[in-house]
Amino acid sequence: MMKRTICVFLSLILAVSALALAEGFWQNEQPEETTEQKLEKMIPILDSFARSMNAAIDDAAFRPLYNAEDAYFVWNQLWLAGANWSEADAMTAWGVLVPAQRMQELAAASFDGMQELPAFPETATAGSSVVSYDAQRDTYILWPSDRSNSYIIIEGYAEAEDELIASVGLYDAQTNRRAGGLTAVMRERVAPEAEDDAQVMIALQPEEEQAEDAFPYQVVDVRAEAATDFDGLTLVRCFVRYTEPVEAAVEPTVAPTPEPTRTPAYVRDYVTLSTGSRGDDVRDLQRRLNELGYSCGSVDGIFGSATRRAVRYFQDALGETQDGVATPSLQRRLFADDAPEYVRYVNLRRGSVGIRVEKLQDRLRELGYLAQPTDGEFGKRTLDAVMMFQGEAGLKRDGIAGVRTLTALERSNAPLCQDYINLERGDTGARVTEMQKQLIKLGYLSGKASGTYDSKTAKAVQSFKQDKGIGGNGNTADATTVAAMFRSTPEPTSEPTSEPTSEPTSEPTSEPTSEPTSEPTSEPTSEPTSEPTSEPTSEPTSEPTSEPTSEPTSEPTSEPTSEPTSEPTSEPTSEPTSEPTSEPTSEPTSEPTSEPTSEPTSEPTSEPTSEPTSEPTSEPTSEPTPVQAITDKELTAIVEAINAVLEPHQAMSAEEAVEWLQTQLKIEVNGVYDAATKQAVTEWQTAHDQEATGLADETVIRALNV
Known part of the structure; x- marks a missing residue:
């Protein structure tokens, strides 16, 4: 009987213990996360894949790309994920600080559990410019990246054996329009293989003791979305988008209401500062700009061009009009604790405006990709110039001046433009100069190359187009037209040019040159030689001889004789006669007559006549030279x-x-x-x-x- 009682008692104790243990497990059990909650944690990884694949441009550019063996692609993905999705306090003046352990987590989630980060590519932009490693602190330093231009939405998912397939849409942040989509294949994260019992215990720790932002999945493939991605699968529609975490509300504590202060202790009275301002207020402004990274040079109290430029960059950070004037409201923002620090690179695209675009355009002009004067507006021509540069630099030709493009532009060995570019009236710079020099060489433009596509240049371009059968006016010279200019060769002129040509002509000129040649000319010189020639010249000299010749010359003398000849000369004299002739001469005189002729000359005179002609000339006279109207x-x-x-x-x-x-x-x-x-x-x-x-x-x- 005693044994039976003891057995019953022990059975009751074991039952109660089992119930207590079960209750404890039940109380500690956490509700399992839903698939959508897990997918929300994967947004930083999926968002970075969408950006690296350039889905924001158009569907054609959105090509499949996933290669864990490509070190360049791996580091680009890690840079986008680390720079865009790190904590706010990770941002510093010199970049985004990401601990090596965090970078390893990003790699494992992005590339199917990757355990070892690849070496930096020796020549890749990602490894050499936007990511660096601080061995002393075991931390990676990433250049900032702006993720405000787009966002992703996870629109659906389906389970296939041990994989989860997600449909991800990429949206433009400004228009909220869908710009493209990708399909990501993932599977549950697997803890790394444990080498000893201690590591097994760490791997088996309760989930709540692990990092809250641990990624629940690891990506095994990413590809462009296709209509057949979910064939044979049950697609679950959803709408998962990243939302900023909201801090828990804190119950307010009841405290006595303080008495209002009628007069603040001190409120600084700012005054407007602009170019030319001087004094302590300017020094304070300069000092604060330098503190935030908007370098304005030395703190000298003089508001010059460097200070104005720094103010414009600060206005750009605030999204305000960039006029370079430090108003009181602007200074209050500048001296506030939350004033934005300077960011070296900001994505520029068509529609961007301001000082950063001006800097971009200046550099494109230096390298020969743009001739349009700098105006700070990222329009069609700036877009074309950026794409041309990206092609020369081996970058993706997407027309967006992002970190890679801006870094490549800053290099001292940035590639010069090797192609002809479109030119328009009003353009300036070296590309206009080279076109003008070619037009001068071809005889369509006179004078010197000014480097400005002005009205004179437009007329020359128009003439060239007409001669070559090219349509359009002279206000534009596209790349094809400019290329045609450089394929053309100059034609020799029938008359000598007023100025010596830069290159010798292929044929000798019909008239003697104004300067003596190194070899004797085949024809007599226009001026008499300093010493008489041993033999008489075959043609009369241009000046009368000191003694009359024994025989009259076969041709009339260039100067009128002191006495009129008995018969009119066969050719008109080079100078007008002292008295007008009774009949008009057969050829116009080289200088205009003091009185207008009774009949218009057959050819217009080179200079306008002092009095208007009785009839209009057959050809218009050359345009009058513009006269400066100010001092x-x-x-x-x-x-x-x-x-x-x-x-x-x-x-x-x-x-x-x-x-x-x-x-x-x-x-x-x-x-x-x-x-x-x-x-x-x-x-x-x-x-x-x-x-x-x-x-x-x-x-x-x-x-x-x-």
Whole structure:
């Protein structure tokens, strides 16, 4: 009986213990995460794949790309994931700091449990520029990346054996339109193989003791979305998008209401600072700009071009108008604790505006990819120039000036443009100069190459197009037209040119040269020799001989005889006779007559006559030269103001500055501040309630530059 009682008692104890243990397990059991909750944790990885595959451009460019064996691709993926999805406190003035352990987690989740990071590619941009390693701190330093231009939404998923297949859509952040999609194949994360019992215990720790942001899946493949991706599978539709974590609400504590302070202890009274300002306020401004990384040089208390440029970069960070003026409201933002620090690289694309675009355009002009004057607007021509550079530099030709493109542009050995580019009226720079020199060589343009595509150049381009049967006017010279110019060879002229040609002509000129040749000429010289020749010349000398010749010359003398000849000469004299002839000469005189002739000459005179002719000439006379309508001092001030506002890489000359002004005013471009230019400025000032001086001051220039 006693034994039976003891057995029953022990059975009860064991049952109670089992119930207690079961209750403890039940109480500690955490609800299992849903598939959608797990997918939300994978957004940093999937988002980075979408960006590295360039899905934001168009579906054609969105090509399948997943290669864990390609070190370049691996580091690019890790850079995007680390730079875009690290904690806010990881951002520093010199980059995003990512611990090596975190980078390893990103690699394992991105590339099917990758356990060892590949070596940096020796020549790859990702390894050499945007990612570096600090061995002392065991930390990677990543260049910042802007993820605000797009976002992803996980739109559906399906299970297939031990894999999870997810449909991911990429959306433009500005328009919220779907720009493309990818399909990602994942499987559950597998703990690394344990080498001893201690590691087994670590691997088997409860999930709540592991890192909260651990990735539940590892990606095994990524490809462009296709209609057949989910054939034979049960697709579960969902809408998973990253949301910023919300801090838990804190119950307010009841505290006595403090008495209001009528007068603050100190509120700084800021004043507007701009170019030319001086003093302690400017020093404080410069010091603060330097602290935030907006380098403005030495703190000297003088608001110059460097300070204005730094202010513009700060305005760019705030998304404000970049006029370079430090208003009181701007200074309050600058001195605030949360003022944004300078970021070296910001993605630039079509539609971007401001000082960063100006810097991009300046560099593209230096390298020969762009001839359009710098205007700070990322338009079609800037897009074409960026794509041309990307092609030369071996980068993806997507037209977006991102970190890779901007880094390549900054290199001292950045590739120069090897192709002809489209040129338009108003363009300036080396590419215009080379076209003008070729037009001069071909005889379509006279004078010297100015480097400005002006009205004179447009006429030369028009003539070339007409001769070659190319359509269009002379205001544009596309790359095909420019290439045709350089394939053409100059034709020898029938008459000698007024200036010696840069290259000798293929045939000798029909008239003697103005300078003596090294070899004797086949024809007599135009001036008498200093010593008489041993034999008489076959042709009369241009000056009368000191003694009369024994026989009359076969040709009339170049100067009229002191006495009139008994018979009229067979050819007209080179100088007009002292008295007008009774009949008009058969050929026009080389100089205009003092009185207009009764009949118009057969050819127009080289210079306009002092009195209008009775009949219009058969051909129009050459255009009058434009005349400057302001003083040199006024012109100098205008040119300095244009250079100060535009801040070109190389200061504009007076002609270039006026060309720019005339282009902005949409009037004829001739590089001279003439009456038409002054009138156009006057009309602009009147229309904008400005003092109508006709002189383009800084207010006019800034408004025209917007």
